[in-house]
Amino acid sequence: MPVLRRADPFMSLVTVEDISVAYGADTVLAHVSLTVEPGEIVTIVGPNGSGKTTLLRSLIGAVRPTSGRVIHKPGLRIGYVPQKLHIDPTLPITVARFLRLPGGKSRSACARALTRAGVPDLSGRQMSGLSGGQMQRVLLARALVNEPEILLLDEATQGLDQPGSAAFYRQIEDVRKETGCAILMISHELHVVMSASDRVICLNGHVCCEGTPEIVSTAPEYRALFGSGTGGALALYRHDHDHAHDESCGHDHGHDHGHDHPHPTKTEAAE
């Protein structure tokens, strides 16, 4: 069984224990371990082909690790926002119908999810007529219908312009504030995302380094992959933590997730 459920009231939402994943002869993830705690925002960064999507897919049970295991808190509700969803333009389907598709969700739950995703007025619109930004909000709403305890986002702002993606990430922070759900996301938009994250995991087939955005951005492993340019961008987006973190680029599980996390400082670039 690739995904286990363990009964422990104090356990993490998700625990990845030393997983490796191979496609045929190609090992794309080697000995990856991580946890996601209730209410935290964790961002996975890494170059193309570094195994980020594979990691998310193994979390939802869509990819089977060759070794190691993925453990979910029992009864864990997961919301998944894919990179993109191709809708056949000749298929007439409204947003409301799309949201209710996976098993007769109530109208009120769908309306609530659209409001949480910041698009309360889209329910009567045709899916094929949505802009890229609206589509991503609808995919977010779909992931929110079941009131997830953890939201997985796979490069959810791909194709959006900078203001569009900044607005999307602000919405994600609002969702976390309102619902308390944890967020595990993949993104290439380092300067926006690293500011909004409690913790960043830098992946390149294995976990290169992990910690607060400030710590990861100065880690030699991270700089070797991404250069030092983002260090300047990060300075624009200081995240005001009101809790302590480990000061090393190692595992950083010691902080308190039970309280409110402030938004990143607003900046010109985030407007």
Ligand SMILES: Nc1ncnc2c1ncn2[C@@H]1O[C@H](COP(=O)(O)OP(=O)(O)OP(=O)(O)O)[C@@H](O)[C@H]1O
């Ligand atoms: N279903 C599959 N079958 C075979 N190889 C795959 C499959 N899915 C992914 N791969 C390969 O595994 C490696 C990791 O892919 P993955 O999509 O997990 O990386 P990624 O970090 O998400 O990449 P990107 O940033 O480009 O989206 C790549 O070399 C990819 O070609």
